[in-house]
Amino acid sequence: MIKYPFLEKGMTIGVTAPSSGVPSELHELLNSALKSMEKKGFHIECGDTPWTQDKAKSAFAKKRAEEFNDMMLNEDVNLIIPPWGGELLIETLEHIDFKNIQNKWVLGYSDISLLLLAITLNTGIATAHGTNLIDLRGDYSDDTTAMWQSVLSTKTGGSILQHSSKKYQKEWQFDKPTPHIFNLTENTYWKSTANHKVKVRGRLLGGCIDTIRHLIGTPYGDVQYFKNNYIAGDSVIWFLENCELSTTDLRRTLIQMKLAGWFNNCNGIVFGRSSANTPVANYTVDNVYKELSDELQIPIIYDIDCGHVPPQITFINGAFAEIEVDNGKGTVLQTFN
Template sequence: MITYPFLDKGATIGVTAPSSGVSVGLHNLLKQACDRLEQRGYGVAVGETAWTQEKAKSAPAIKRAKELQDMMENDQISLIFPPWGGELFIELLANLDFSKFENKWILGYSDTSLLLFVVTLKRGIATAHGTNLIDLRGEFSDDTTAMWEKVLSTKAGSSIVQYSSAAYQKEWQHDKPSPCVFHLNEQTEWKSIAAGQAPVKVEGRLLGGCIDVIRHVIGTPYGDVRHFQENVIQNEPILWYLENCELSTADLRRSLVQMKLAGWFANCSGILFGRSPANTPVDGYTAEDVYQELSEELQVPIIYDVDCGHVPPQITFINGTYAEVEVADGKGVVTQHFKP
C-alpha cells in the first residue's frame, strides 16, 4: 500500500542538496526562495550542502547522504525540498538507510526525481515530482506551479485535480527577471499518439521521473519495479510519466527499449511524456517517431508535451497516487486519488 505524507501550514521545510548545491554567486536566489517560504508561514532549515557546489556536486557523497538521512529522520521536518536537481545523486544510494526514512514529502524534479523514484519503490511512500525550490523565489507563482502546496496538503483518501497550463516557457531569459520567475509565452498543447487528436483517457498508479537518471537503476536493488507492482500496489496498472532532459531521440529510444526489456512496462496503462528541451532528431528520427513506435509496441496510449520537466511550468505529479488523465482539444486534466 502507498503511504501519504501531509504538509501542514507552518510546517518546517528542510533544504538540503543531495545532488547539486548553489554556488556563491547564486546564493541570493536561494535566500530569496527561502524568504518566500517563510513569508508563507513555513519554517525553513537549510543544510550546509545547499550553499556549496564543486565538481558537479554540492559535497562528497558521504556528506550529502548524511545530511539527507538526518533530515529524513528528523520528525520536526515535514518536507525535503532541494534547491534544484543536478548530476550525481546516484552516488548517494548505497549510503542511505531507506528503512529509517520517516513519512514526509520530498519535492523536486531533474536529478531529484531519482530520489523520489527510489523512495516510492523501496518504501511505498508517496513522493512529489514538481517545482524546484529555486523556482519559487518570485513575487508570485503561476497557477500551475502554485498547486504544489494544495497537492502536498491533500489528505490520504482524498483527491486533487490539476489542469494543463495555459502557456509554457520556451526558453530561459535570465537577463529579464520576471515577478513569477517564468516567462510563459508559448501556448500549451497536450498531444497524443494512437488516437490522433481525439479525446484520450488513461488511468493507473503514477510512477516516473527524468528518464536520463531513473534509467540508471535498471537491474539494481533500487529499481525493482516488479516488486513495487506486485507487493505495494497489488498489480494495479502503472501510468508512467517521463521527461527527457538531455537525450537525443536515439538515446531516448535506447533507454525506453531497455526499460521495456527490464519489465518496467509490464502492466502499463499508458505513458505521459513531458515537454523537452532536448529530443534532438537523429537522421530525421524524431521524438514523435519514438512515441509512435512505443505506443504500437506496448499497445497503450501515449500523451506528450505535458507540463512536466525542464520546460516549465510543472504539474505536481505524486508517485504512487491513482491518477486519471484526460486530454481533449490540447488541454489536460489530471485527477490524483490519494488511495492506499
Template sequence: MIRYPKPLKAGGTIGITAPSSGVPEALHSILIGGIEQFKKRGFKVEVGKTPWTQEKAASAEASIRAVELNYMLQDSNIEAIIPPWGGEILMEILPHIEWDRIQPKWVLGYSDTSTLLFAITVMTGIATAHGTNLVDLRSDEWDDTTKRVMDVLVGTEGDTIIQTSSEKYQSEWNHDKEPNPYVYELDTPTNWKTLDGKPLQIEGRLIGGCIDTLQNLVGTPYADIKAYREKYMKDEKILWYLENCEMSATDFYRSLLQLHYAGWFEQSGGIIFGRTPAGEEVEGFTTMDAMERLSQLTGIPIAYEADIGHMPPQITLVNGARAMVEVENGQASVKMELK
C-alpha cells in the same frame, strides 16, 4: 499499500538540502529567494550546508550529502524536504540512504531529484511529489499551475486533487531574470497531444521522472519495478510519466527500449511524456518516431507535450497516487487520489 505523508502544517518546518547539485555562490540570491518565500508564507525553514556549495558536479562528497539527507528524512520535526534543484549524480548517494528509517514526509522536486523520489517510492512505498524546484518558487506570486504544488504539500491520505494543463509554458531558461511577476516567462501556448490526435483517457498509479537519470537505475535494487508492483500495487496498473532533459532522439529511444526490455512497462495503463528542450533528430529519426515505435511494441496509449519537466510550469504529480488523465483538444486534466 502506498503510505502518504502527513500534511505540511501552517508554521511547519521545511528542510532544504542538496542531495545532487548545490547552488554556486554566484546564484546564491535565487536560493535565498526561494527560502524567503516560504518564510513569508509562514513556514519555518531549516537549511543544510549542502545547498550553498558546488564542486565536481555535486554539492559535496556523496557521504556528506547522504548524512544531511538521512538526518532530514528521519527528523520528525521536518515536515517536507525541497532541494534547491536537480543535478547530475544523485544516484551515488543511494547506497548510503537508511531506507528503513525514513519518516513519511513530502519530498519535492524534479530533474535529478526525481532519481531520489522514484527510489523512495519504489523502495519504501512512501508517496513523493514530482514538481517544481525550490529556486523556481522565489517569487511573491506563483503562476496558476505552479501554485497547485501547495495542494499536494498540505495534502494527506484520502484527498483528491484535480489539476489542469497550463495555458502557456516557458520556452527558454534565464536564471538572471527577475520575477515579473513569476519566475517563469510563460511565452508559448501549451498543447498536450496524443499520438493519434484523438481524445485520450488513461489511468493507473503514477510513477516516473527524468528518463535521463532513471534509466541508469535499471537492474539496481533501487528500481525493482516487479517487486514494487507486487508489494504496493497488487493488480493495479502503473501510469508512467517521463521527461527527456538532454537526450537526442536515438538516445531517448534506446532508453525507452531499455525500460521496455527490463519489464517496466508491463501492466501499464499509459505513458505521459513531458515537453523537452532536447530530442535532436538523428538522420531523420525523431522523438515522435521513438514514441510511435514504443506504442507499437507495447500497445500502451501515450500522451505527450505535457506539463512535466524542464520546460515549465509543472503539474505536481504524486508518485504512488491513483490518477486519471484526460487529454482533448490540446488541454488536459489530472485527477489524483491519495489512497
C-alpha cells in the same frame, strides 16, 4: 498500500542538496527562495550542502546522504525540498538509509527524481515530482506551479485535480526577471499518438528519464517488488521527461525499460515537453512515441506540463491517477488511496 505524507501550513521545510548545491555567485537565488517560503508561513531548516558546489556536486556522497538522512529522521522537519537538481545524485543511493525513510514529503525534479522514484519503489511512501525550491523564489507563482502546496496538502483518501497550463516558457531569460519567475509565452497544447480524446488510469511512477533509467538493474529500481508489495496488481502510468537525450538515446532507454519489465501492466505513458529530443538523421521524437505506442499497444500522451520546460504539474509517485487529454487540453486527477 501507499503511504501519503500530509503538508500543513507552518510546517518546517528541510533544505538539503543530495545532488547539486548552489555556487556562491548564485547564493542570492537561494536566499530569495528561503525568504519566499518564510513569507508563505513555513519554517526553514537549511543544511550545509545547499551552499556549496564543486566537481558537479554539492559535497562528497556520504556527506550528502548523511545530511538527507538526518533531515529525514529530524522530527522537526516535515518536508524536504532540495534547491534544484544536478548530475550525480546516484552516488548517494548506497548511503541513503531507506529502512528509516519517514512519512514526509520529498519534492523536486530533474536529478532529484532518481531519489524520489527509489524512495517510492522501496518503501511505498509517496513522493512529489514538481517544482524545485529555487523556482519558488518569486513574489507569486503561476497557477500550475502554485498547485504544489494544494497537492501536498491532500489528505489520504482525498483527490486533487490539476489542469494543463495555458502557456509555457520556451526558453530561460535570466536577464528579464519577473515577479513570477517564469516567462510564459507559448501556448500549451497536449498531444497524443491517438489524435483524439484519450483517458488513461493507473498508479503514477516516473521522473526525468535521463536519470531514473540508471535505477534499472539495481536494488533501488525493482518495479516488480513495488507492484507486488504496494499496489496490489494495479496498472501503472509512467510520467517521463527528457532533459538532454537525443531521439536515439531516448529510444534505447525506452527499449531498456521495456526489456527490464518496467512497462509490464502499463496503461499509458505521458511525456513532458522537452527542449532536447534532438532528431538523429530523420528519426524524430514523434517516431519514437508512435513506435512505442504500437509496440506496447497503449496510448502515449506528450508535450504535457512536466519537467525542464516549465511550468509543471505536481505528480505524486504512487498515487492513483486519471489523465485525460482532449483537443490540446489536459487534466490530471490524483487520488491518494
